[in-house]
Amino acid sequence: MTDAAPNPNGAVGGGLAARNAAEAVRRSLKRRYAAERRFRMYGILAVAFAVCMLGLLFTTIVSKAVPAFTQTMINLEVTLHAQDIDPQGTRDRETLATANYRSIVRRAVFDLFPDVTSRRDKRALFDMISPGAVFAVRDLVLANPMLIGERVTVRVPMSDDIDQLNKGAIRKDVPEAERRVKDKQIAWFERLENRGAIETVFNSTFFTAGDSREPELAGIRGAAMGSFFTMLVTLLVSFPLAVAAAIYLEEFAPVNKWTQTIEVNINNLAAVPSIVFGLLGLAVFINFLGMPRSAPVVGGLVLALMTLPTIIIAARSALKSVPPSIREAAYGLGASPLQVIAHHVLPLAMPGILTGTIIGMAQALGETAPLLMIGMVAFIVDVPHGALDPATVLPVQIYLWADSPERAFVERTSAAICVLLGFLILMNVSAVLLRKRFERKW
């Protein structure tokens, strides 16, 4: 068909219509391109918005967390007189552990400023040192009783208020009554700085200690170990159960009312609020089975129940995506149903199952609500050594610190969030890598 010249055979109308249609298309083309560009723009805007929010979240958390990784310390010259620690000279551990190190540290602190004499001032001066100093000296003596009688230099943490002053979080220019560090203490601190007794070091306590009410002594290790044991129990319980359930439902179960009901229920369970699992855990594991409160084993079991549906759903779709030709080929070669699944289908579905498991575990790692019911929202100083020791987990630790009045806990809260985010990123990255490496496309 041509629209260059009018057609003499009476097909004028047809040619005109075609021309008009082409014209209409050409005219609308611009609008359609614009619509498409707009649509793309919306997508880009949505992604940019999400990236901005994420960036904002990360920068605020990380910038707030940075000060938590350093700690202000003081080098204190301590004289370990034998008559204070071990007058009988027995070097008995019990005697060494219970000696009055407080007075030893006090004397060392007062020796820094012999001109401080009044009771009130002495108290203010001693308050500048963390209560942890006393335990640091004790641990030193316990580790090396040969030091008794010597004069040693010990590096001990300063109190959280002085630490905040040193980091600039407590400002010197506000009136004295409105800050927790008094003018005198600032003057002493500056004198100590001039003498070179003050050092700002990497805060290793944060990674090696359990929780504490003194921010300078508080650490994330207790919560991290608690999270580790809880996740271990969750994995050991939920993974085999979920895989077994998924295999049965996908490969063996007949399609009838019962299996359909089960399927609907599994999907429902995945959407049940997590606190409900906590109530269940309290009723079944603690009240009925008599398991201990605050133990990672109970936390792990509760979180396993919570993760089960997630893993089952992921595992089923992974099994479903293995092409029937694999099964048929195996059957054709005479493999039994068990052999078909164990030797062929399951290995091929494994990357998908593992991805689902890791995502489910990452979800469980960030959960606090169900743990409230089973006593894991608690103040626990000792670092747990097993799944039966009382423990708390990372997100609970964040919650507890965020709720503490001491100013120095603000930065530690952010630091703990960083640690938790680090674990989550690690888990999600490994899920992506597993998929990339082992997934097969048909």
Added chain:
Amino acid sequence: MFRKSLAVAAVAGMALSLANAAEARDQIRIVGSSTVFPFSTAVAEQFGKTTKFKTPVVESTGSGGGLKLFCAGIGAQHPDMTNASRRIKKSEVENCAKNGVTDIVEVKVGYDGIVLANSKVSAQMKLTRKQLYLALAKDIPAGEGKLIPNPHKTWKDVDASLPDIKIEVLGPPPTSGTRDAFAELALEGGCKSFGWIKAMKKQDKKKYKAICHSIREDGAYVEAGENDVLIVRKLEANPKAFGVFGYSFLDQNADKIQGSLIDGKSPTFEAIADGSYPVSRPLFFYVKKAHVGSIPGMKEYVAEFTSEKAFGPDGYLADKGLIPMGDKERNKFREDGAQLRNNIDL
């Protein structure tokens, strides 16, 4: 296959070792009030570090929740002590007795002041409890025996001497003990100043409580969650707003916020300690006597809590924001704790 049998073995092993764990416990377990939690944990930590006993595990469950767990029975699966930001109720003592928990030692540890505070940028507020009631109650009296929904929009509406700013108070939700205490001490205090409402207390206690303790829900009082740190941050951002929280948060943030004067008294350490600041409440913990002896360290923990270096005027708990009791009261409760005196008398 191998992995699965390993998992089964691990679960079985855990189940076996659980049986042992449930029987013996060598660690004190404490539950209860979130207000007492910072003090209780400080004592627990000190106790764990300075004695041969393990550090007690302290859970923050709220006063009511703590007493419920505490009263559930005797045995290693039940907590040994509970913290409370109010006294134990008669019904709770009865519930305890029903479950065999009959000997309970009450130890009062000190006081906590509840403050109304705003940002330092704004002027300090001077209020009476009556003004506070008229600003925050759900219904307020309009003449003898009549109630109307609270019409006050600004503080100036409440009293001409107050500034012309919108009433906006951030405070804890109804589940919080702090809110109960605030309603009881501050609002009821103002509510009682109306003669006819006070007279109602004897006739219809329920209605009296409903009038005096109900906080308005039209947006003037904003429930800001249990997190007091969050309220402090919001006050910094919004200089016109006021916040309700415990004294220790004011103490820690004195460079950013200021406490309002209530009935002419500023919420200072001294005014709360001597009882002249009207909105303060006592804090307690309760000890289950039947567990002393089977759980190691309970007596020593009580001794640590009631020692001068802990709950005394210069003790480490005062640094954490606890307001100490007078000498006489401290001696009484130290004595009661040491003797494990069954001292509940309601």
